[in-house]
Structure formats: C-alpha cells, structure tokens
Amino acid sequence: MQLVAKTLFGLEEILQKELENLGAQNIKAGNRVVTFEGDKELMYRCNLWLRTAIAVLTPIAEFRFRDEKDLYRQYSKLDFSKYLTLDKTFAVKGAVHSKLFNYTQFPMLVLKDAIADQFRDKYNERPSVDTERPQVVFDVYISENNCVVSLNSSGAPLFQRGYRRNTGEAPLNEVVAAGLLYLSGWDAKSNFIDVFCGSGTLPIEAALMANGIPSNIARKGYAFQNWADYDEVLWNKIYDEAPKVPKRNLGFRIIGSDIDGDVILKARENIKTLPLGKTIEFEVKDFNDVVVPEGGGTLISNPPYGERLAEYEIGDLYQNIGNYFKRNLAGYTCWIMSSNFDALKRIELKPSKKIQLFNGSLDCDFRRFDIFKGSLVEHKYGAPMQPREPKRYKKKEE
Ligand SMILES: C[S@@+](CC[C@H](N)C(=O)[O-])C[C@H]1O[C@@H](n2cnc3c(N)ncnc32)[C@H](O)[C@@H]1O
Structure with a gap:
C-alpha cells in the first residue's frame, strides 16, 4: 500500500534514510513528506521506529475539486463507515495551500461536516469529535485544486514520545532533536555532549539511538490500534522484538548539563520512564565549567x-560559547542551533557547515564548528585566536 511519512522542513533526506533502513520500497522525498510503499507490518514498524517522522499516513482518496461545494460533494462520495464507527471519536487535521480558501482550517471543517452528515443519514447518529485524544484521525492535504484525504495511523504526533512529563521553558521538539543528531553525523559510538540541555531532549534522543532503542518505546497508543483491521498479534510481535534494555557499557559518554538545577531535575524525571539505566550523565553546571x-x-x-529566554546579554553568551569551544573542545565537532543570527556571529569561529531548519516557527541555522586538536583555532577573518577566559554573562537590569 501507499504510505506517507510527514516530517519537518530539512529532515526529509534523513527520514528517507530511516525508511530505507526499515525496508520501505519506492521511497520519494518531497517537501516535508516522504512517500513510500509497504504493508501493514511496515506501517506499524514506522510508528514505533521512525525518529524523524511526525506522522505516518495512508491515503484513502485523491481528487480534484472546483470550489467549496464541490469539495463537500467529493468528500461525501467516500464511505467513512469503512474507517470509523459510532463508538469512536475522531478529528480532522491537515494542511491547505490554496488560494480558494481565506480560512485555511475550512477544508478540514467541511470534511468533519461531510463525515457527520453521512453518519446521521445512515444511522441517525454521528460519532463525536475529540480534538485532544481522537481515536481516528483523518488528514487533509490541499494544494490548489487537488485534495488528498488520508487516515493518520499515528494519531497524536510522533514527537509525543511518552517520556516527557516535564519540560524547561523552551524545549526542543523531539523530532527536531533526533534530526539534529542524524544531521550532525554523530555515529552513536562516540562521546555526545549538550551543555544547554534543558529538560534533556538531545541527550535522551542520543541515548535511545546509542542503545538501539526506538524513540517511541514509552509511547502509549497509536491511532491504528483503533482501526477495524488492527492486528494486535502483529503489533505485539513488533513491540516485543524491539530492544528495551540499555547496553551494559557503551564505551563512551553521553552528558547533558544546564545551569538551571530545576530543569536538570525534570530531565532526570523524564529518563525514569525510559529503559536507559545510567546511560546519561546529567549535571548542573554553567557551560563554561563543563x-x-x-x-x-x-x-x-x-x-x-x-526570544523566549530574554534575560541574558545574548551576544556575550554566544561569545563565551566560542571561547569555551576554543579552550576546551579540541577534537570535538560542535554544532549550535539558533535563530539569533547576530548572536551566532559572536561565536567568532568560521562554521564549516550551515543547515537551515525551523524550531517551531523560528527560522534557525544549525552550524558546525570543527575544533582541531593542538592548534589555535583560526579566527573567521584569518588571524589566529587566543582562547580567552570566559566572560560571565550578565543579567539585564530589570
Ligand atoms: C533553549 S533552552 C534548551 C532546551 C533544551 N534543548 C530542551 O530540549 O529542553 C536553553 C537552556 O540553556 C540554559 N542556560 C542558559 N544559560 C546557561 C549557561 N550559562 N550555562 C548552561 N546552561 C545555560 C537554560 O537554563 C535553558 O535550559
């Protein structure tokens, strides 16, 4: 069957590789999606194993439409009782790129009405809508006059891994974190450090990768488990086969540190829900002291x-990051993700790679800085840099 994995801007090629590794066929990367072919077993595996997918969809209809009325008519031709029963709750989500609609949520509302009307006509009753925890999720994708209706096999987005009970103020989306790890080229066989780890998303995703444990091992439930054709035996087999025990000795270290003791407490709470043992070392430290x-x-x-954590002299903080790299990180490949392009320049190291990504709606750069062993790091304008002592950040006056 045809399947579609949704992802975030910039992670399409990574997701394509993940799908290759899972044995998907006819894989094609598009804009924030990767299409592929596979069977029910692969669909279940994708939900458990894909670290950079937001959702896995199975398209049920594709058609062209003229206007709003025609869209309703086309929706109504589908037999929704194949996918939904009166005792199940449902929701309609999606994305609309079309000049035909001023209000982009409108095509989703039209589908909700078409479903409700069809059930009312047939059974005098309609299934309830639940936007928080729907059991069956329909997905609409509209590009100008073309519409694809799919069933969302994941339900809640796959970045809701089930391990995050507590977060700091600006946590990284888990799918972004996994994407950064893959994009960085980290081999999952050498030291991994995050010195601004907050509630621990990057070290946690790193530790799951290093132990070969699926990112969604602690997640409770997927929409496909509410489908009429749900194969519980097959799902249990796939889940049971997945590794759930950390390796005894990784042979390298995974360290997450943050200046804020409260967020480190939250990070420690978060890993308790995961089979990671002592894989991650969390520390409360100013990054300069790590x-x-x-x-x-x-x-x-x-x-x-x-943007969100406005109390710092942000430029000074980034200058200190550059100095910290030069002083302490010889032999490391360092990557910084930030939307503050002015502050990024204050690192004063020439990035060897820049990748555009988004953190939520924030346009960000993911920049690589190679810190070479035994040599002074070259300033971006050519002059050698002497590592400087850290300039402690100042809090802004209230
Ligand atoms: C954008 S958040 C990181 C969020 C994290 N990636 C997560 O997923 O939760 C930035 C973090 O930097 C920490 N921080 C700020 N100044 C710091 C410093 N001087 N040393 C270490 N951590 C610092 C904050 O406490 C905050 O948790």
Whole structure:
C-alpha cells in the first residue's frame, strides 16, 4: 500500500534514510513528506521506529475539486463507515495551500461536516469529535485544486514520545532533536555532549539511538490500534522484538548539563520512564565549567536565542560559547542551533557547515564548528585566536 511519512522542513533526506533502513520500497522525498510503499507490518514498524517522522499516513482518496461545494460533494462520495464507527471519536487535521480558501482550517471543517452528515443519514447518529485524544484521525492535504484525504495511523504526533512529563521553558521538539543528531553525523559510538540541555531532549534522543532503542518505546497508543483491521498479534510481535534494555557499557559518554538545577531535575524525571539505566550523565553546571571527556566526540546545543529566554546579554553568551569551544573542545565537532543570527556571529569561529531548519516557527541555522586538536583555532577573518577566559554573562537590569 501507499504510505506517507510527514516530517519537518530539512529532515526529509534523513527520514528517507530511516525508511530505507526499515525496508520501505519506492521511497520519494518531497517537501516535508516522504512517500513510500509497504504493508501493514511496515506501517506499524514506522510508528514505533521512525525518529524523524511526525506522522505516518495512508491515503484513502485523491481528487480534484472546483470550489467549496464541490469539495463537500467529493468528500461525501467516500464511505467513512469503512474507517470509523459510532463508538469512536475522531478529528480532522491537515494542511491547505490554496488560494480558494481565506480560512485555511475550512477544508478540514467541511470534511468533519461531510463525515457527520453521512453518519446521521445512515444511522441517525454521528460519532463525536475529540480534538485532544481522537481515536481516528483523518488528514487533509490541499494544494490548489487537488485534495488528498488520508487516515493518520499515528494519531497524536510522533514527537509525543511518552517520556516527557516535564519540560524547561523552551524545549526542543523531539523530532527536531533526533534530526539534529542524524544531521550532525554523530555515529552513536562516540562521546555526545549538550551543555544547554534543558529538560534533556538531545541527550535522551542520543541515548535511545546509542542503545538501539526506538524513540517511541514509552509511547502509549497509536491511532491504528483503533482501526477495524488492527492486528494486535502483529503489533505485539513488533513491540516485543524491539530492544528495551540499555547496553551494559557503551564505551563512551553521553552528558547533558544546564545551569538551571530545576530543569536538570525534570530531565532526570523524564529518563525514569525510559529503559536507559545510567546511560546519561546529567549535571548542573554553567557551560563554561563543563569538562568534556577526552577522545573527542560531538557537541550539539541549542542555547537561549534571546526570544523566549530574554534575560541574558545574548551576544556575550554566544561569545563565551566560542571561547569555551576554543579552550576546551579540541577534537570535538560542535554544532549550535539558533535563530539569533547576530548572536551566532559572536561565536567568532568560521562554521564549516550551515543547515537551515525551523524550531517551531523560528527560522534557525544549525552550524558546525570543527575544533582541531593542538592548534589555535583560526579566527573567521584569518588571524589566529587566543582562547580567552570566559566572560560571565550578565543579567539585564530589570
Ligand atoms: C533553549 S533552552 C534548551 C532546551 C533544551 N534543548 C530542551 O530540549 O529542553 C536553553 C537552556 O540553556 C540554559 N542556560 C542558559 N544559560 C546557561 C549557561 N550559562 N550555562 C548552561 N546552561 C545555560 C537554560 O537554563 C535553558 O535550559
């Protein structure tokens, strides 16, 4: 059957690789989606294993329509009783890119009405809508006059992994975190550090990868479990086969640190729901004081951007990050994700790679800085840089 995995801007190729590894066929990456073919077993596996997908869909109809009325007519031709029964709740989600609609939620409301009307006509009753925890989720994708209606096999988005009970103020989306780890080229066999780890999203996703445990191992439930054709035996087999025990000795370290003791407490609470044992070392520390293990590795952090956590002298913070890299991170590949492009320049190291990504609606750069062993780091304008002592950040005057 035809399947579609939705993702975020910039993660399409990564998701394509994940799908190749799961044995998907005819894989094609598009804009925030990857289409592929596979059977029910693959669909179940994708929901459990894909780290960079938001949802896995199965298209049920594709058609062209002239206007709003025609859209309703086309929707009404579908037999919704194949996918939904009166005792199940449902929701309609989707994305609309069409000049035909001023209000982009409208095509989703029209589908909701078409479903309700069809049930009322047939059974004198209609299933209830539940936008919070729907049992059956329909997805609408409209591009100009073309409409694809799909069933969303995931239900709640796949970044809702089930392990995050507590967060800091600006937590990273779990799918973005997994995407950053893959994009960085971290091999999951060497040291991984995040010195602004907040509630721990990056170290947690890293530890799951390093132990070969699916990111969704702690998630409770998927929409496909409410479908009429749900194969519980097959799902249990797939779930039971997945590794759930951490490796005894990874042979390298995964460290998450943050200056805020409360968020580190939250991070420690979060990992309790996961089979990660002592894989992650969480520390309460100013990043300037974090001592990284010898032998090199990868550092990925998303420091404050100055948007949501406005109390810092943000430029000074980024200058300190650059100095910290030069002083302490020889042999490491360091990556910073930020939407604050002015502050990023204050790192004063020439990035060897820049990748455009979004953190929610914020346009961000994910920049790589290679810190070489035994040599002074070159300033971006050519002059060698002497590592400087940290300039502690100042809180802004109230
Ligand atoms: C954007 S948040 C990181 C969110 C994190 N990636 C997550 O998923 O929860 C930035 C974090 O930087 C921390 N921070 C700010 N200044 C710091 C400093 N000087 N040293 C270490 N951490 C700092 C904040 O406490 C905050 O948790």
